[in-house]
Amino acid sequence: MPSTNPPTPLDPRVDAYRLLIADIAELVGRSRSTSDAMAREVGQTVARWHVLSVLSGEPQSVASAARRLGLARQSVQRVANELLAERLAIATPDPNDARAPLLQLTPRGTALVADLYERSDSSRTELVQRADVSLRQLTAARNTVRALINAFEAVDD
Secondary structure: OOOOOOOOOOOHHHHHHHHHHHHHHHHHHHHHHHHHHHHHHOOOOHHHHHHHHHHOOOOEOHHHHHHHHOOOHHHHHHHHHHHHHOOOEEEEEEOOEEEEEEEEEOHHHHHHHHHHHHHHHHHHHHHHHHHOOOHHHHHHHHHHHHHHHHHHHHHHO
């Protein structure tokens, strides 16, 4: 009878990577559920919160925001159009690409992001306390994830 177990990879880090990705997907799903409930309290969706959050840094194109969120450009464009229509974001010319404007938050958009973050602070604080993870552990985890993202970007370039 053939084995139903997948073959063992040559590099043991591959299995660790696969488990990490599965755990990240589970964490994202659980975090998204709690974020969605908080967003609904202020008439928003978690999708809009995510796009607002990405735009809260420097101005970005829809394509850049979509890459950051790991989503299709079209889905982010739909949300961006809603944010523009509600004057939570504005579009400004991109000096490097006349076809793709840069989006940035308006003061209303910035205030909304601040409100959403404030609403999430207590539950996120409780979560990291319950998980008993230190700032050092969280920073190391983020550095690992960023290194993997950077490796993908190097292949994409």
